[in-house]
Amino acid sequence: MDVMEAINNRRSIRRFRGDKLSNDVIRTILEAGIKAPSGKNKQPWEFIVVTGDKRIEMIQVMRGGIQAFKAQHGNVGSAEYSANIMEQAPATIFIFNPYGAYPWQEKTVEQQITETVDVQSVGAAIQNMILAAANLGLGSLWICDIFFAYEELCKWLKKDCQMVAALALGCPDENPPMRQRKSIDEVTEWI
Numbered sequence: 001m002d003v004m005e006a007i008n009n010r011r012s013i014r015r016f017r018g019d020k021l022s023n024d025v026i027r028t029i030l031e032a033g034i035k036a037p038s039g040k041n042k043q044p045w046e047f048i049v050v051t052g053d054k055r056i057e058m059i060q061v062m063r064g065g066i067q068a069f070k071a072q073h074g075n076v077g078s079a080e081y082s083a084n085i086m087e088q089a090p091a092t093i094f095i096f097n098p099y100g101a102y103p104w105q106e107k108t109v110e111q112q113i114t115e116t117v118d119v120q121s122v123g124a125a126i127q128n129m130i131l132a133a134a135n136l137g138l139g140s141l142w143i144c145d146i147f148f149a150y151e152e153l154c155k156w157l158k159k160d161c162q163m164v165a166a167l168a169l170g171c172p173d174e175n176p177p178m179r180q181r182k183s184i185d186e187v188t189e190w191i
Helices: 003-009 023-034 054-073 079-088 109-135 145-157
Strands: 046-051 091-097 139-143 162-170
Touching: 003 109, 023 046, 023 091, 023 109, 046 054, 054 079, 054 145, 079 139, 079 145, 079 162, 091 109, 091 145, 109 139, 109 162, 145 162
Parallel strands: none
Antiparallel strands: 046 091, 091 162, 139 162
């Protein structure tokens, strides 16, 4: 599959089959991630892969965090649905910026700029992993609903740095059509 084919055929998958993924396949996806461009070649990413029986603990921790957030703040958006998706996926990769602070911590302007560059770099790594998964015939879902269980997941994962996202991976059990996209003319201005 060429890059444009992977981009055009990639879909966000929300239903996975139970097939396990080998460590070699996951390593191939991670390898694609670490080859992403990064500002100043800082490579501001760290990954934690959750597979097997640890997924049960992960989901319990996430659901507990979601419930705590809901009790304190109310709306949790699609977080409960995302937890259900993560429960089906045979692998979830948590992606961290080891140089970043927790979202609620105050930052200087310089820290905010540096962190923005780092998070953009992490986004490139995630995109590379998603395209690698598509190339391997796998499905993926980029998940940010982890923020509703942020503290609980960081504690469980033993990470004291900025969690950016999670990526659910597995064999797709659906083939959704591409969602509507804005046209180039709607989002582009030529000067």
